[in-house]
Amino acid sequence: MKKNRKHNLCFHCGDENGKNTLTFQEKSFCCNGCKTVFEIFSENDLTCYYDFENSPGAIPKEIEGKFDYLQKQKIIDKLVEFDDGTIQIVTLYVPHIHCSSCIWVLENLNKLNVNISSSQVNFGKKTVRITYNAKEYSLKEVVLLISSIGYEPYISLDDFKTGKQHVNRSLIYKLGIAGFAFGNIMFLSFPEYFQVDGFWIEKYKPFFRWLMFFFSLPVVFYAANDYFITAYKGLRSKILNIDVPIALGIAVLFLRSTIEIMFDLGSGFFDSLSGLVFFLLIGKFFQQKTYSFLSFERDYKSYFPIAVTKIFSDGKETPIQVYDIVKGDRLLIKNEELIPVDGILINGNASIDYSFVTGESEKVSKNSGDKLFAGGKQTSGVIEMEVLKSVEQSYLTQLWSNDIFNKNKEEAFTTLTNKISKHFTIYVLSIAIIATVFWLFYDISKAMNVFTAVLIIACPCAIALAAPFTFGNLLRIFGKLKFYVKNANAIEQLASINTVIFDKTGTITSNEESTATYEGESLSTIEEMLLKNTLRGSNHPLSRTLYDVLDDNNIITLDNFEEHLGQGIEASHNEESIKIGSASFVGQLQDTSVLNTTVHISTNNNYKGKYTFYNSYRKGVSKLFNTLKNNYDIVILSGDNEGEKENLKKLLPSKTKLIFNQKPDDKLDYIKYHQTEGAKVLMIGDGLNDAGALAQSDVGVAISENVNVFSPACDAILDATKFNQLGNYINTSKSAVKIINWSFVLSFAYNIIGLYFAVTGQLSPIVAAILMPLSSISIVVFTTLATNFLGRKLE
Amino acid sequence: MSVIYMMLIISIIIAIVFFIVFIIAVRNGQYDDSYTPSVRMLFEDELVKEKPKKTKLITKNNK
Numbered sequence: 001m002k003k004n005r006k007h008n009l010c011f012h013c014g015d016e017n018g019k020n021t022l023t024f025q026e027k028s029f030c031c032n033g034c035k036t037v038f039e040i041f042s043e044n045d046l047t048c049y050y051d052f053e054n055s056p057g058a059i060p061k062e063i064e065g066k067f068d069y070l071q072k073q074k075i076i077d078k079l080v081e082f083d084d085g086t087i088q089i090v091t092l093y094v095p096h097i098h099c100s101s102c103i104w105v106l107e108n109l110n111k112l113n114v115n116i117s118s119s120q121v122n123f124g125k126k127t128v129r130i131t132y133n134a135k136e137y138s139l140k141e142v143v144l145l146i147s148s149i150g151y152e153p154y155i156s157l158d159d160f161k162t163g164k165q166h167v168n169r170s171l172i173y174k175l176g177i178a179g180f181a182f183g184n185i186m187f188l189s190f191p192e193y194f195q196v197d198g199f200w201i202e203k204y205k206p207f208f209r210w211l212m213f214f215f216s217l218p219v220v221f222y223a224a225n226d227y228f229i230t231a232y233k234g235l236r237s238k239i240l241n242i243d244v245p246i247a248l249g250i251a252v253l254f255l256r257s258t259i260e261i262m263f264d265l266g267s268g269f270f271d272s273l274s275g276l277v278f279f280l281l282i283g284k285f286f287q288q289k290t291y292s293f294l295s296f297e298r299d300y301k302s303y304f305p306i307a308v309t310k311i312f313s314d315g316k317e318t319p320i321q322v323y324d325i326v327k328g329d330r331l332l333i334k335n336e337e338l339i340p341v342d343g344i345l346i347n348g349n350a351s352i353d354y355s356f357v358t359g360e361s362e363k364v365s366k367n368s369g370d371k372l373f374a375g376g377k378q379t380s381g382v383i384e385m386e387v388l389k390s391v392e393q394s395y396l397t398q399l400w401s402n403d404i405f406n407k408n409k410e411e412a413f414t415t416l417t418n419k420i421s422k423h424f425t426i427y428v429l430s431i432a433i434i435a436t437v438f439w440l441f442y443d444i445s446k447a448m449n450v451f452t453a454v455l456i457i458a459c460p461c462a463i464a465l466a467a468p469f470t471f472g473n474l475l476r477i478f479g480k481l482k483f484y485v486k487n488a489n490a491i492e493q494l495a496s497i498n499t500v501i502f503d504k505t506g507t508i509t510s511n512e513e514s515t516a517t518y519e520g521e522s523l524s525t526i527e528e529m530l531l532k533n534t535l536r537g538s539n540h541p542l543s544r545t546l547y548d549v550l551d552d553n554n555i556i557t558l559d560n561f562e563e564h565l566g567q568g569i570e571a572s573h574n575e576e577s578i579k580i581g582s583a584s585f586v587g588q589l590q591d592t593s594v595l596n597t598t599v600h601i602s603t604n605n606n607y608k609g610k611y612t613f614y615n616s617y618r619k620g621v622s623k624l625f626n627t628l629k630n631n632y633d634i635v636i637l638s639g640d641n642e643g644e645k646e647n648l649k650k651l652l653p654s655k656t657k658l659i660f661n662q663k664p665d666d667k668l669d670y671i672k673y674h675q676t677e678g679a680k681v682l683m684i685g686d687g688l689n690d691a692g693a694l695a696q697s698d699v700g701v702a703i704s705e706n707v708n709v710f711s712p713a714c715d716a717i718l719d720a721t722k723f724n725q726l727g728n729y730i731n732t733s734k735s736a737v738k739i740i741n742w743s744f745v746l747s748f749a750y751n752i753i754g755l756y757f758a759v760t761g762q763l764s765p766i767v768a769a770i771l772m773p774l775s776s777i778s779i780v781v782f783t784t785l786a787t788n789f790l791g792r793k794l795e
Numbered sequence: 796m797s798v799i800y801m802m803l804i805i806s807i808i809i810a811i812v813f814f815i816v817f818i819i820a821v822r823n824g825q826y827d828d829s830y831t832p833s834v835r836m837l838f839e840d841e842l843v844k845e846k847p848k849k850t851k852l853i854t855k856n857n858k
Contacts, residue, residue, distance in 0.1 A: 100834045100837075103831060103834050103835060103838075104838050107835065107838075120831075121831055121835075122827070122828045122831055123828070123830045123831040123834065124828055124829075124830050124831070125828070169821055169822075169826070169827075172821050172826055173818065173821060176814070176817050176818065176821065177814075180810065180814045180817075183810075184807070184810060204799060207800070207803075211803070211807075
């Protein structure tokens with residue numbers, strides 16, 4: 001059975017084979033492209049590709065002329081990261097990298113062409129770094145080669161920056177240093193802990209102690225410097241953040257230990273000190289987990305092309321950089337190319353897909369003289385346009401000049417940990433002072449000892465670890481469930497929201513499907529057949545949609561077929577004739593009250609009826625809204641007209657607010673206004689038109705049909721298939737906050753035990769060395785187990 | 796000098812050598828991508844096992 005099914009699938013890409021199955025070397029292929037890739041691989045002994053995964057490939061797309069701009073030296077200079085005339089190194093982003101076969105074939109490019117000397121894949125980032133001989137081979141040829149085997153790189157305006165990106169690895173260095181020092185200091189402090197009295201220990205004690213001191217220097221002054229810096233920043237802006245007690249603890253630990261060994265008072269707390277820093281850094285490292293293949297900071301630059309074709313007045317066509325486009329230029333936009341600037345259509349059959357901007361999947365037809373907006377994708381042949389505005393001044397890109405895109409959301413938000421730490425620091429300081437005052441009267445020799453001991457033991461290592469480990473683990477669990485959250489703060493914010501705002505098109509409706517209903521006189525079987533066959537010949541987006549909706553019919557040859565641009569199509573077969581198109585085209589008066597997209601039909605010049613297109617809503621929308629309605633205010637902010645209002649009212653709970661005709665700025669302002677009234681907003685959107693709203697909201701979630709391809713800047717990306725789980729994700733975030741609160745209770749318990757030792761003046765290094773790691777590790781274990789339990793409930 | 800000093804100095808030197816190796820590894824970007832190498836190491840063997848023709852190819856390329 002399984003084998004049988006496999007037979008119907010393309011050997012290369014795994015798609016179902018249609019009627020035109022191609023067979024080559026006893027393997028079936030769905031199209032010529034897939035077969036060609038297989039041929040290339042088998043000629044070069046690279047068929048191993050198919051051993052790692054079943055049907056790993058992608059169908060190569062038509063790419064002729066698309067990468068012509070890579071011949072321009074100016075553009076090459078910006079893209080390559082190394083160039084000495086003969087050897088060039090370039091890193092390309094290839095979104096299709098998805099399995100081990102991809103790694104294998106991309107790292108064996110040198111077998112396909114001898115001029116490529118090496119290539120290395122970074123699977124996480126979905127990039128391939130190719131080294132090639134620039135004298136024999138050009139960047140364009142490299143790109144064409146990997147495109148021809150189905151790995152088309154994605155080159156966008158974002159790549160257009162000079163210089164290598166700086167990778168910040170300081171956290172790993174710090175972690176390494178702290179771990180190194182921690183291990184060594186532990187060994188050096190053991191002899192004294194075991195208290196073998198006598199000659200041996202007395203002789204070597206000072207040497208061991210000073211060694212520990214030197215090992216602790218890089219820990220305090222390098223590995224822990226972030227804590228001092230943030231503590232200082234916090235104090236300067238009058239905030240007692242969690243780093244204040246930590247920095248205080250570290251400083252006191254170091255100073256007291258140094259004084260102890262200098263005056264031979266004791267062995268110091270160097271092991272606790274380095275252990276503390278080590279654990280804190282592990283927490284930071286754990287929380288830092290990010291999805292390197294996703295980008296949460298994208299703006300239009302990630303989607304815009306790097307170059308387009310300019311037509312000079314003498315008719316010559318050359319690629320130019322997008323930034324060099326000026327008003328009045330004439331541009332040639334090829335099929336599947338993105339329009340980078342606002343302009344006017346000069347000629348050509350424009351059918352623009354604005355899904356990238358609005359989330360609306362229906363393509364828009366434009367006639368010569370119509371205005372074209374940046375961000376649309378041309379989908380039918382070549383068009384010519386005249387530029388009205390440069391890239392930065394275009395309608396869509398102007399949105400990014402709004403202040404909200406320069407604001408850092410994280411800084412404005414007080415985290416749970418910092419809220420606790422405010423009270424915590426005050427209590428600890430008061431306990432330290434009260435205890436010291438008491439000892440000043442009781443036994444003055446112990447006063448200083450007690451004061452420092454309180455500050456040391458109260459250093460809130462466990463508190464500081466609770467949130468990173470809980471949220472860090474939850475980030476991972478969410479990631480497995482296709483909900484990719486940017487950072488821990490976003491989860492914390494998600495737990496505190498009280499208003500949920502949805503975009504309509506592309507968010508609660510699906511881009512992939514739409515439905516159409518027929519109103520009017522019923523069509524005879526012959527008419528239905530004629531309708532279906534007529535639509536078959538048309539490439540208009542609406543025709544394609546309607547064609548897919550209708551039942552299958554026999555294929556007949558039409559006697560006559562004519563397409564009237566912007567109006568409709570006309571066809572005849574035997575004695576029957578049919579007209580499909582706008583109301584005026586089929587001879588019916590335009591009914592202006594209808595807001596939905598309609599297609600009218602007449603046969604033999606008799607008006608028959610119309611098909612009305614509706615968005616199809618995602619599965620589980622109604623259920624999701626019903627689960628959300630009890631706890632949150634729900635709003636739908638749509639850029640569309642009110643055509644769907646009645647439908648939505650039926651589908652959604654009655655208290656849902658429906659607001660239509662919202663421009664991108666309106667959405668942003670709406671959220672801003674409600675935030676001033678105390679609303680904590682979760683915005684769920686998809687297109688770039690929601691970018692402002694996503695940035696303004698407390699948590700912006702972008703819905704994406706394909707997480708690798710595109711989403712506007714946001715705090716989290718949600719895979720469209722998991723849309724109905726959103727309510728559960730919010731609830732889980734709330735439970736995570738509860739877990740953190742419990743671990744705060746746990747760490748307070750440890751602190752009380754520790755404070756008992758400290759206040760009574762009994763804190764010895766060994767007690768600190770046991771209590772500190774014990775509290776930290778038990779918090780880590782508790783939060784990890786608890787979040788894993790939450791994760792299991794989600795699945 | 797007592798043997799304990801010698802031992803300590805040697806052990807610390809060894810520890811520092813490993814520490815320097817770690818720093819160099821980080822600097823060369825070995826910690827930047829923690830997934831791909833785990834897949835890559837599985838490739839070579841299977842290739843040799845299943846493709847005896849490979850030797851021929853290498854000579855062709857070297858020419």
